[in-house]
Amino acid sequence: MDKRAIFAIFMLVLIFAVIFVYEWGGAWKGYKTTLEKTDTITAELLKEESIPIYMLIIVTIIQYIKQSWLCLLLAFIAAGALQEFVPKDKLIKLMGSGRGPVPYLIGGVGGPMLSMCSCSIIPIFGGLYRRGAGLGPSLTFLLVAPAFNPAAVLLTLALLGWKFTVARIIFAMLAGVTVGFITEKIMKDKIPAPKSIHIEEEIPGSEEKQGYVKRIINMFLYSWEFVKLVLPLILLGVLFAGLIKAFLPPAFIVKYLGVGILPIMLASAIGVLMYAPSLVEAPLVRGLLESGMGTGASMAHLITGPALSLPSILGVCKIVSPKIPVVYTTLMWICGVIAGLVFWFLVPTFVVS
Amino acid sequence: MKIEIFGSGCHRCVQVEKVVKGVVSELGFPISVEKVDDIARIVDAGILHTPGLRINGKMKCSGRIPKADDVKKWIIEERPQ
Numbered sequence: 001m002d003k004r005a006i007f008a009i010f011m012l013v014l015i016f017a018v019i020f021v022y023e024w025g026g027a028w029k030g031y032k033t034t035l036e037k038t039d040t041i042t043a044e045l046l047k048e049e050s051i052p053i054y055m056l057i058i059v060t061i062i063q064y065i066k067q068s069w070l071c072l073l074l075a076f077i078a079a080g081a082l083q084e085f086v087p088k089d090k091l092i093k094l095m096g097s098g099r100g101p102v103p104y105l106i107g108g109v110g111g112p113m114l115s116m117c118s119c120s121i122i123p124i125f126g127g128l129y130r131r132g133a134g135l136g137p138s139l140t141f142l143l144v145a146p147a148f149n150p151a152a153v154l155l156t157l158a159l160l161g162w163k164f165t166v167a168r169i170i171f172a173m174l175a176g177v178t179v180g181f182i183t184e185k186i187m188k189d190k191i192p193a194p195k196s197i198h199i200e201e202e203i204p205g206s207e208e209k210q211g212y213v214k215r216i217i218n219m220f221l222y223s224w225e226f227v228k229l230v231l232p233l234i235l236l237g238v239l240f241a242g243l244i245k246a247f248l249p250p251a252f253i254v255k256y257l258g259v260g261i262l263p264i265m266l267a268s269a270i271g272v273l274m275y276a277p278s279l280v281e282a283p284l285v286r287g288l289l290e291s292g293m294g295t296g297a298s299m300a301h302l303i304t305g306p307a308l309s310l311p312s313i314l315g316v317c318k319i320v321s322p323k324i325p326v327v328y329t330t331l332m333w334i335c336g337v338i339a340g341l342v343f344w345f346l347v348p349t350f351v352v353s
Numbered sequence: 354m355k356i357e358i359f360g361s362g363c364h365r366c367v368q369v370e371k372v373v374k375g376v377v378s379e380l381g382f383p384i385s386v387e388k389v390d391d392i393a394r395i396v397d398a399g400i401l402h403t404p405g406l407r408i409n410g411k412m413k414c415s416g417r418i419p420k421a422d423d424v425k426k427w428i429i430e431e432r433p434q
Contacts, residue, residue: 088416092401122361191410225418229364236367297386315361 007212008087020034057232064238064283068158072234076150080223082150084215089299092124093134095141098168102132104180107140108173117159121145122312135320136184139328141317144176146278146306151230155282156302159162160289167343168302175303175335183328206283230279237280243288254292261337264344267297268336272329275312281305304336354384354431359405359415366390366404368418371405376424381428384428 091110095103113163121142128138146152148169157165242255257263285298313325356373360366370388377384378418389395392429395403406424413419 011374090404120363121363122392123359123403124397124401127401130396154411225365315392318391321394 002093006080010307029203034307054244054246057239060237060287061238064159064286068155069092070199071158072151072231075154076223076227076230077219078150079156079217079226080219080221083222083226084219090130092131092133095128095137104140107133107137107180108144108177122315122319125316129319134184135187135324136180138180139183139324140176140180143179143307143328143332145171146154146220147172147176147303149278151226152282152306155234157312158300159282159286160186164299164302167299167339167344169336171299171303171339171343174309175332175339176307177180179328179331179335182331183324186327187324188325233277234283235309236277238281240280241283244284244287245291248291250292253288255289256298257293259276259294259296261341263297264300264340265337267293268300268304268333268340271301272308272333273310274305275309276305278306294344295347295350296340298340298350299343300336303339304332354382354428354433355409356384356386356428357388357389357391357398357407359398359400359407360403361392361395363403369404369406372419372421373424376428380425380428382432405425405428407416 022148079085091106095110122348125138125142129143153165153169257267281302285302287292289295289298306343313329316325356377358366358373362367362410366388370386373386389398395405397427398405398407400412400415404418405415406413406419408427411431413427414423
């Protein structure tokens with residue numbers, strides 16, 4: 001392993017350690033965690049019946065931002081570190097070689113390291129598939145990467161708490177690997193082998209060796225780029241959450257997205273089809289949860305929502321035979337339903353203290 | 354001379370287009386700049402990390418936003434004598 005990789009791992013461990021100390025260290029000492037502290041604000045406000053609707057929206061926005069700014073800051077730094085220090089081409093080569101479970105594992109675990117921006121996932125999927133990484137592992141990458149990147153994980157932790165975060169990571173990995181594996185088994189004999197492509201390597205020497213100081217500066221530059229890219233989207237998500245809380249009557253949400261198997265199936269299907277920019281799903285689901293969405297339905301939506309959308313399915317159709325998206329979309333919907341049911345069983349209610 | 358910018362339309366890809374167009378108008382000789390946003394074509398071109406930049410069919414950079422000076426250097430290198 002080269003120095004770059006060791007440094008990247010060290011940075012990530014450090015970042016995650018800081019978060020865990022902050023979130024759980026506080027809880028051990030008997031302090032309220034950020035999650036508990038900020039929730040009391042809306043709880044108190046909601047008791048007064050006559051607050052105007054625009055206040056509810058503004059309070060929601062302020063509350064969500066207060067609650068997630070620290071995690072977001074760390075997420076941006078982590079994103080920059082991944083961009084600068086992870087040897088992406090090596091990971092891709094590793095995925096392309098080998099048979100058995102190894103490519104799936106790299107697709108599931110390494111996926112989040114490869115791409116931060118959801119729009120760049122389809123080209124990487126196409127490249128992996130055409131380079132002979134196998135349909136299964138490529139699909140695993142396509143499905144797991146958006147759900148499991150550090151920014152999404154940290155934002156889920158800040159807004160939905162650790163139970164949702166842990167469950168989301170585990171279910172997303174399991175669903176991605178299962179769907180990839182089954183799709184490959186079903187489609188193996190039905191599709192022609194992919195037309196392989198000539199790979200143009202970047203001209204050597206364009207990326208000369210740089211010192212660590214320079215690279216850390218680069219890391220922060222990437223972080224800043226990421227802030228510009230993602231922050232408007234998150235604000236949009238938070239605004240939507242506020243609008244949901246203000247205008248969608250809780251009775252309506254409880255009826256269609258509340259507790260039970262049908263809401264879970266519906267939430268999973270909405271997740272499959274709806275396009276939401278990455279990272280919007282966490283504030284959105286939080287807003288829906290506060291208005292009466294069931295925990296199972298929320299988890300189903302978190303599993304299928306970021307992984308799939310109609311535009312992404314259409315994009316994939318251009319690269320592979322359209323039968324494949326039909327198969328993996330259906331399988332992913334089923335996985336979303338299963339994840340929702342299991343999570344509903346384990347965590348029946350979302351606690352806002 | 355032909356410059357192709359590969360990207361499916363996200364923020365970073367738009368940045369690359371801006372940088373390239375700026376350099377091209379500064380240099381002032383005939384260069385065709387094409388923005389490729391069709392995913393099938395991006396994959397066919399062998400680009401993994403968008404945004405990608407190709408000059409005269411040669412891969413110059415991918416997965417990052419190049420500096421204007423670099424773009425200028427590449428264009429001058431590729432310019433037919």
